[in-house]
Amino acid sequence: xxxxxxxxxxxxxxxxxxxxxxxxxxxxxxxxxxxxxxxxxxxxxxxxxxxxxxxxxxxxxxxxxxxxxxxxxxxxxxxxxxxxxxxxxxxxxxxxxxxxxxxxxxxxxxxxxxxxxxxxxxxxxxxxxxxxxxxxxxxxxxxxxxxxxxxxxxxxxxxxxxxxxxxxxxxxxxxxxxxxxxxxxxxxxxxxxxxxxxxxxxxxxxxxxxxxxxxxxxxxxxxxxxxxxxxxxxxxxxxxxxxxxxxxxxxxxxxxxxxxxxxxxxxxxxxxxxxxxxxxxxxxxxxxxxxxxxxxxxxxxxxxxxxxxxxxxxxxxxxxxxxxxxxxxxxxxxxxxxxxxxxxxxxxxxxxxxxxxxxxxxxxxxxxxxxxxxxxxxxxxxxxxxxxxxxxxxxxxxxxxxxxxxxxxxxxxxxxxxxxxxxxxxxxxxxxxxxxxxxxxxxxxxxxxxxxxxxxxxx
Numbered sequence: 026x027x028x029x030x031x032x033x034x035x036x037x038x039x040x041x042x043x044x045x046x047x048x049x050x051x052x053x054x055x056x057x058x059x060x061x062x063x064x065x066x067x068x069x070x071x072x073x074x075x076x077x078x079x080x081x082x083x084x085x086x087x088x089x090x091x092x093x094x095x096x097x098x099x100x101x102x103x104x105x106x107x108x109x110x111x112x113x114x115x116x117x118x119x120x121x122x123x124x125x126x127x128x129x130x131x132x133x134x135x136x137x138x139x140x141x142x143x144x145x146x147x148x149x150x151x152x153x154x155x156x157x158x159x160x161x162x163x164x165x166x167x168x169x170x171x172x173x174x175x176x177x178x179x180x181x182x183x184x185x186x187x188x189x190x191x192x193x194x195x196x197x198x199x200x201x202x203x204x205x206x207x208x209x210x211x212x213x214x215x216x217x218x219x220x221x222x223x224x225x226x227x228x229x230x231x232x233x234x235x236x237x238x239x240x241x242x243x244x245x246x247x248x249x250x251x252x253x254x255x256x257x258x259x260x261x262x263x264x265x266x267x268x269x270x271x272x273x274x275x276x277x278x279x280x281x282x283x284x285x286x287x288x289x290x291x292x293x294x295x296x297x298x299x300x301x302x303x304x305x306x307x308x309x310x311x312x313x314x315x316x317x318x319x320x321x322x323x324x325x326x327x328x329x330x331x332x333x334x335x336x337x338x339x340x341x342x343x344x345x346x347x348x349x350x351x352x353x354x355x356x357x358x359x360x361x362x363x364x365x366x367x368x369x370x371x372x373x374x375x376x377x378x379x380x381x382x383x384x385x386x387x388x389x390x391x392x393x394x395x396x397x398x399x400x401x402x403x404x405x406x407x408x409x410x411x412x413x414x415x416x417x418x419x420x421x422x423x424x425x426x427x428x429x430x431x432x433x434x435x436x437x438x439x440x441x442x443x444x445x446x447x448x449x450x451x452x453x454x455x456x457x458x459x460x461x462x463x464x465x466x467x468x469x470x471x472x473x474x475x476x477x478x479x480x481x482x483x484x
Contacts, residue, residue: 045092045126053082056091058125060157064140071099071109071137076129077153093125096147096173097132101139104170109134120147142166147173161187165207169214174225181215184208185257186233186241193242193253204260212261216268223276224290227297232258235408245449247408251371255304262301273298273313289325296329303333315341319348328362335366342372360387361398368402375410376418379403383425390428393436400425404443411443412450416457419444423461426475427468434472441465441478459483 028050036043056079063072075095079088098120099107108117111134123132134141142163146155159167159180167180188208195202212230220226232254239245262269276291299317302310311334318330327349334345346367353359364387368379382388382399389395404411404422411418422440429437447458465471466479 043092045090048089048091052079052088052091053085054079054088055152055154056093057154058093058095058146058156060143060145060155062141062143062158064137066140069135069137071134071141071143073097073123073132073134073143074129075123075125075132077125078128090126090128093151093153095123095125095145096150097121097123098144098147098173099134099137099141100144100166100170101141102166104166106172107137107139107141109136111135122150144171144173144176147176149175161205161207165211168208168211174222174229177215178225178229181211181229182233182237184211186238188257189232189238189250189253190242192256193246193249196249196253196256202256204257204264209261209264213265213268216265216272222290223294224286227290227293230294230297230301239408239446239449244451245446246451247412248414251409258301258304262304266302266305269298269301273302292323292325292329296326299329300333303337306338308339311337311339311341315345318345324359328366331363332366332369335370336372338372354387357387357394361394364388364395364398365402365406368399369407371407371409375407376403376413376421379410380421390425391432393433396425396429396433396436397439400440404440412454414453416454416460419457419461423465426465430468430472430475434474437472438474438478441475441482444482447482 029047032043032047032050035041056077059076059078061074063074064070065072077090077093079091081088099109101107106119108119109121110117111121111123111132117136121132121134143157143159144167145157146153161184164180164184167176168184171177171180184205185208188204191205192202215226215229218226235247235250235254238250238254239247242250273295276295299310299314303314314330314333314337318327318334321327321330331345331349334342336342346363349363350360353363364382364385367382368375370378379399383390387395388399400422403418411422422443426437426440429440444458444462447455447462450458462479462483465475466483471479
């Protein structure tokens with residue numbers, strides 16, 4: 026089916042004119058929306074102003090406005106859903122599908138009897154970037170009460186990102202840090218709510234990862250970002266220990282060997298709770314993770330426990346890795362996971378441990394899966410140790426890029442991409458990364474795969 030046939034079918038089924046919608050197939054780039062709202066209590070009216078803009082791309086300097094479906098709903102300040110009307114509508118509705126077709130457009134909601142909080146782009150109704158004027162108070166309301174899972178998750182990610190960055194700034198300035206109570210209350214609501222979809226609850230409780238956090242900081246400082254995230258997680262784990270423990274045990278024996286959405290969601294939630302409990306670094310929860318590993322009858326639970334134990338400072342770590350190895354050493358793909366959890370551990374001495382694993386009997390440099398599970402995981406998924414302040418992580422990966430370039434340049438090029446963002450780090454790290462990149466670039470008979478990428482990175 027062609028895109029033209031697809032859009033025509035949608036027009037026929039909906040009765041809508043989608044001629045402008047075809048611009049999604051004709052114009053490159055991601056539209057960026059800016060949304061601003063004003064409330065007039067005297068006439069019970071909320072006016073939403075939305076503007077769209079799409080950056081220039083090669084061969085397309087000026088872009089026409091897209092037809093953007095924007096699912097929108099309003100909530101009051103207590104989190105209750107509000108029913109409103111727009112335009113000629115007579116029956117109030119909670120959610121409205123707005124059609125943004127102009128460069129800037131206003132949408133007027135009537136019957137808004139209380140000051141609202143707007144929930145925009147519900148269900149991710151369009152592939153756009155959205156910038157709104159929502160305050161932290163309003164984000165906390167959406168995080169605690171929005172009935173759209175995507176927006177509830179997104180509000181939580183935005184608030185928790187703010188908390189991690191606040192912890193980061195407090196550490197830089199030498200100040201103490203405490204959680205914003207609005208975030209803590211919204212987190213508590215998410216933790217204690219009886220969701221039908223437990224997998225969503227697991228996602229909603231998880232803190233943003235390093236990749237996301239590094240995108241919203243002007244200069245990436247991996248060690249401080251890691252510590253800031255760890256600080257926020259520890260405070261949450263300490264404050265809600267009883268809740269995490271109760272929720273973990275609630276789903277402890279719910280047919281974990283079954284493969285269906287309900288059970289997989291419960292497993293995801295249990296393992297999220299266990300990750301918070303393990304952040305406390307208390308022996309009782311280390312034993313809990315060890316018990317889960319030994320009793321697990323599915324790979325999800327076993328691997329989740331192993332991943333957490335691999336970051337534990339207690340003796341159970343060594344026993345867990347040995348147990349997993351003894352159970353699965355005849356299964357190469359499972360052993361890839363065994364290598365990966367060790368390569369991504371945040372414990373001191375991880376670089377030395379990864380170096381030692383390159384001599385392990387099951388590690389094969391000529392096997393791409395093994396390279397990606399150990400060296401690739403270290404370079405791409407362990408920012409704390411790859412970017413350690415002495416530069417040894419860079420030198421280690423640089424050495425293996427050159428070794429691999431002679432036998433498998435495609436794999437070497439994949440490893441090299443770990444240096445892509447070198448200019449976004451502080452000056453010391455930039456200099457150390459550039460030194461390794463120039464060292465690689467200066468080697469004779471460098472493969473085309475590696476040569477092209479390194480020229481692009483350094484250009």
